[in-house]
Amino acid sequence: MELTTDILRLATIGSVDDGKSTLIGRLLVDTRQLFDDQLDAVVNASERRGVGDLDLSFVTDGLRAEREQGITIDVAYRYASTPQRKFIIADCPGHVQYTRNMATGASTADLALVVVDVAHGLKEQTRRHLCIAALLGVRGLVVAVNKMDAVHWSSAAFQGVVDEVETVAGELGFDAITCVPTSALLGDNVVDASDHTPWYTGPTVLEALESSDAGAWTNATNGPRLPIQWVLRQPGGGRTYAGMVNGDTLHEGDAVTLLPAGIETTITALNTLHNGADVRAGAGLSIDVALADETDAGRGDMLACAPLPRVTREIAATVCWFGERPLVTGSRLRLKHTTRVTPARIVALDGVVDVATLSVETADELRTNDIGLVQLQTADPLVVDDYRDNRVTGSFVLIDEVTNATVAAGMVGRAAFL
Amino acid sequence: MTLTPLRPQTTTDHLSLLESHAVYILREVAAECERPVLLFSGGKDSAVLLHLAVKAFAPGRLPFPVMHVDTGQNFPEVLAFRDQTVANLGARLVIASVQEAIDRGRVADPGPHGARNRLQTVALLDAIVEHGFDAAFGGARRDEDKARAKERILSFRDAFGQWDPRQQRPELWQLYQGRVNAGEHLRAFPLSDWTELDIWQYIERENVALPPIYFAHEREVIRRDAMWLAVNEFIQPRSGEHVERRLVRYRTVGDATCTGAVESDAVSVEAIVREVATANVSERGATRADDRFSETAMEDRKREGYF
């Protein structure tokens, strides 16, 4: 891989009150990421609200309503770093009505930090989150089997949850799973190894995060793609095409196809922001390129190397529906895919996913927070890969034509487990 | 409580990723919105933002104007820097003036020594309406404050300029969608995922020019609210306070009546990077009186339409 990064993006997932925010607070406090004044503010807020000396969930639950109600409403982003790597942490809400916010946090995550209350095991909401994380292409899980203090550090209770998690994670096709018995409240096995769990010899949560393989965003099995964002006019009359690379690394001299037009040409020059003229650029870098041939390429078009993406007006996709009104066959929406926005219509609803059993049931509508399989038709052709091959060219959002709200996350194709 | 922070090792790669992401956001919003504007205060974050915007569209000109929400209570060095930077770029500068808002009777005059930070919201929203802007780029970062930590990269504002933290649009992958109806607008924050240290490392790598007050210098200051405040036309010693000369620098630059300095001998960017990497107090905690009014000061201001 050309562009290695030491940034790990992770999202907390799991049911409400299982301890996600407390765990992140604990992780940040015990690795000394908080400034003194930030820690003092959390201590003061805890005292003022009568929730003890230090409510660690207040580290991320920063909104007034969140602190009043003791819940997480929307994602909080926190930044941390240890000598091993940098972390971008998305602490997501657990409530079902905030699933859209959880999906927001998980959509850019390399890894999910799952928190499960050991006394309750996997709740439906945890299964829903695992299902969404799997759909979104998260490959690795670190599972904090939490509140071990409340079950007297029972290894049998821990093992019971581990068995449950492994069964579900196996069905959903996660690659790597590490389960850790924790008490976020007391700090056991979060940053420091616990004395209460002599039967556990695995890593702490921090060690698991530091050693996990990031890779989700860069795990591309298809050629380089450059969706064109903007055309830059060069002095002397030429043009270069700007965008962010995804998929494999793009090189100067690569033979590329301009899509959807299907025009074959060559990259004659490639500029990165840092180096100017360069010979290659990997996924996640914003660049601009010059082409050998005159074309009318513009925003919404894509440059791609073989194996090429498909050009199509008809897409079979998996969607997470966040709209307030149900999604039905015939619904008209706007669709944004890479840098192209086009009108779209739902032509068929192939079913809704039962998150408990992962079976697909027939349905005539998708309700808020349902996951469903749909067939879409678009006014303009789209240049797509399957989501499982490419998280950028395989993803889209649906937009309400009247309110402009983002009402669905869409993934081209169907996950292997459905 | 003082803890020794375990802050980042110096790496270079992550800066390229942050830079690329910010440029991607700038280009998306410029392409999707009709009339964007870039908020430029002359502070370090907005200097980095402007630098990124220039890179995003080079060799072309900036495809949008820059706007300064001017409280009328500025550090003269910062105003000079603002004017010089804008002139060098040949960019169009729009000034949203709090003084004008006061003169027109839009807001009550808080008096010669009153903080005008909150009044910026009125001047900003008035200018957005007057110029028909549908998107405003800001240099806010999520690591600055707990309310900012919750905000989307593209943050929707209703027809009254309000932010509703309970009703944020889902923001999936990097599919930033900037559609708004007439009268509504967006705030776009390309530096969302940058930390203070990232900003300084990037300033070092790219040689981004800054106003001189960011670097250690001697200044007449007084101690107030556990901050060093510069003595100037807006801040005069009250009884019991005495004026001292100290070696200080600014970690943030805002309204001259409520922005404090920190003691520092860091005269170069390199020295500041070292200082920031081991700081024990956050930049807003160290230097902003306006965040200390209440637990949710920033959230409350943001709900009303603040940056």
Ligand SMILES: Nc1nc2c(ncn2[C@@H]2O[C@H](COP(=O)(O)OP(=O)(O)O)[C@@H](O)[C@H]2O)c(=O)[nH]1
């Ligand atoms: N006994 C015990 N309680 C915990 C632990 N972790 C979190 N809690 C409590 O569980 C409740 C919910 O925690 P919170 O972090 O807000 O959960 P979230 O909804 O998943 O973010 C709070 O009252 C916490 O103090 C733990 O390890 N042990």
Ligand SMILES: [Mg+2]
């Ligand atoms: Mg929470």
